Amino acid sequence: MSMSKKTQEELDRWSKEVKRGAVTLAILALLSKRRAYGYEAVKLLDEKMSFLALEQGTVYPLLRRLEKRELLASEWDYEDPQKPKKYYAVTKEGLMALGAMTKSWSDLSREMRDVIMEVE
Amino acid sequence: MSSNDPLELIDQYLDRVRVYLPLDSEDAIVELQTHLIEEAERIGGGTMTAGSAMMAIERMGDPKSVAHEYAGSGEKVGPVPAEYVTPVSRMAIVLVAVVAALITGASLIGLTFPDLFGIQNWPFNIPVMVLINVSILVVIIGGISLLDRTKPMTEKTTLESVLGLGVEGFKPKGKMDAVGDVIMGVIFMFVLMHPAVLATLSVEFRAVVLYIVVFLLLGAIRGLLFFVGGENNFNLTVEGILSVVWIAIAMVLINIGWPVQYVYTNDGGVWALFDLVTFFETNNIPFISFDWIWAFIMFVTVAIAVWRVVVSTMKVTMYLRAGKGIWWQGNWGERRRLRGSLWRRYRSSRRVSQDETTYHDGYYEPDDSQ
Numbered sequence: 001m002s003m004s005k006k007t008q009e010e011l012d013r014w015s016k017e018v019k020r021g022a023v024t025l026a027i028l029a030l031l032s033k034r035r036a037y038g039y040e041a042v043k044l045l046d047e048k049m050s051f052l053a054l055e056q057g058t059v060y061p062l063l064r065r066l067e068k069r070e071l072l073a074s075e076w077d078y079e080d081p082q083k084p085k086k087y088y089a090v091t092k093e094g095l096m097a098l099g100a101m102t103k104s105w106s107d108l109s110r111e112m113r114d115v116i117m118e119v120e
Numbered sequence: 121m122s123s124n125d126p127l128e129l130i131d132q133y134l135d136r137v138r139v140y141l142p143l144d145s146e147d148a149i150v151e152l153q154t155h156l157i158e159e160a161e162r163i164g165g166g167t168m169t170a171g172s173a174m175m176a177i178e179r180m181g182d183p184k185s186v187a188h189e190y191a192g193s194g195e196k197v198g199p200v201p202a203e204y205v206t207p208v209s210r211m212a213i214v215l216v217a218v219v220a221a222l223i224t225g226a227s228l229i230g231l232t233f234p235d236l237f238g239i240q241n242w243p244f245n246i247p248v249m250v251l252i253n254v255s256i257l258v259v260i261i262g263g264i265s266l267l268d269r270t271k272p273m274t275e276k277t278t279l280e281s282v283l284g285l286g287v288e289g290f291k292p293k294g295k296m297d298a299v300g301d302v303i304m305g306v307i308f309m310f311v312l313m314h315p316a317v318l319a320t321l322s323v324e325f326r327a328v329v330l331y332i333v334v335f336l337l338l339g340a341i342r343g344l345l346f347f348v349g350g351e352n353n354f355n356l357t358v359e360g361i362l363s364v365v366w367i368a369i370a371m372v373l374i375n376i377g378w379p380v381q382y383v384y385t386n387d388g389g390v391w392a393l394f395d396l397v398t399f400f401e402t403n404n405i406p407f408i409s410f411d412w413i414w415a416f417i418m419f420v421t422v423a424i425a426v427w428r429v430v431v432s433t434m435k436v437t438m439y440l441r442a443g444k445g446i447w448w449q450g451n452w453g454e455r456r457r458l459r460g461s462l463w464r465r466y467r468s469s470r471r472v473s474q475d476e477t478t479y480h481d482g483y484y485e486p487d488d489s490q
Contacts, residue, residue, distance in 0.1 A: 037151075037154070038151045038154065038155055039154060039155045039158045039159070042155070057181070057185075057186065057189040058189075060148075060151065060152075060155075060189070060190060061189050061190060064148075064190070082127075082157065083153075083154040083157050083158065084150050084154060085154055086147065086150070086151050086154075
């Protein structure tokens with residue numbers, strides 16, 4: 001069954017709102033496993049979080065904001081002078097925030113699943 | 121004109137992005153540069169070509185939007201769109217600083233023209249005139265930039281070329297300039313302290329020469345600080361303070377007048393001092409022209425000092441807002457360019473070709489042990 005224009009618009013609006021909340025958690029979760037530099041992070045998110053459909057225009061500013069909020073720490077690697085890499089890693093503060101966010105997210109998903117199953 | 125060299129294309133594009141970014145954004149530029157190179161390599165299947173670089177650039181998008189996204193949520197100010205707020209404010213500061221420098225310099229040497237070309241209160245109405253002319257300029261440039269729409273992504277628009285002047289105006293001191301400050305400071309210090317030079321100076325200038333020597337020493341130390349630490353709050357503060365001190369010294373020097381009273385002459389193998397002032401006076405030649413040269417030198421140095429005070433104050437405030445503290449390893453004015461010397465290009469091209477085995481698609485699966 002194809003979606004009506006109205007439904008599509010509603011889905012787009014809703015997706016945007018969901019993504020806005022999920023993107024910080026996604027970046028913290030991915031970077032908590034291992035550090036990554038900007039381009040790597042963009043590609044990782046693109047590969048593992050296709051729903052978020054994040055572009056570099058979203059990822060880089062977000063990395064900068066999270067760094068400013070001390071949830072991420074960065075370190076430059078100048079090994080290749082033509083392509084210096086700014087590696088981002090999750091800080092202790094970031095890990096604590098990630099833990100709290102993950103719990104909230106799990107609670108939300110569980111409750112949402114229950115609600116949706118009731119509807120179905 | 122667009123080049124066929126992929127690195128040059130990326131460099132040109134980043135030059136455009138730089139115009140719209142705040143001053144302290146070199147890190148963002150380097151991050152974008154790495155992104156573009158890796159994306160171009162991925163598109164080119166491991167090798168970067170002019171075509172793959174152009175595609176990577178086009179994917180990244182319009183320079184002002186990219187800069188706007190990077191700089192965060194900038195807001196529209198009056199009629200100025202959010203993307204243009206940074207370069208326009210930077211340009212405005214440059215103009216205000218230039219005007220302030222000229223007015224201070226002119227006031228110091230007593231240049232006031234109460235009625236020049238029928239304009240009253242000259243030179244204090246300069247800011248108003250600048251504002252009117254800038255408004256006219258913006259309208260003209262806005263019209264011209266409409267013609268720039270067909271230019272490739274890597275080529276600066278006319279408007280960007282004008283706004284880019286603001287970037288140049290705030291460039292950090294170059295490493296070689298810092299070395300120059302040290303060398304020239306020390307040379308002038310020793311020259312001024314040399315008895316043979318001291319003997320040529322006027323009595324009034326000799327009375328203050330020690331202060332100038334100390335100032336030159338401090339200037340050399342400032343150069344050394346910039347050479348070691350680049351641009352940081354400590355060095356900028358030192359530069360600002362020294363510039364204020366120089367303005368104070370210049371207020372004294374301007375009243376002393378031309379400092380060299382004697383010149384050396386060789387009379388039959390014997391060096392003797394020749395009194396310039398007496399010579400001019402006895403021959404009824406006005407000595408005033410030397411004082412004008414001195415006034416001009418003072419005007420230029422004071423204008424530069426005022427400029428430095430304005431720029432230092434602005435940058436220190438900016439860095440403090442960014443939470444950078446007092447001392448850190450700062451940048452130097454030499455912009456990082458992708459195109460280096462021949463041997464560097466050779467090394468880089470070798471490195472790229474060596475990496476081809478790893479970077480088949482410009483992306484590799486990371487090492488989990490990290």
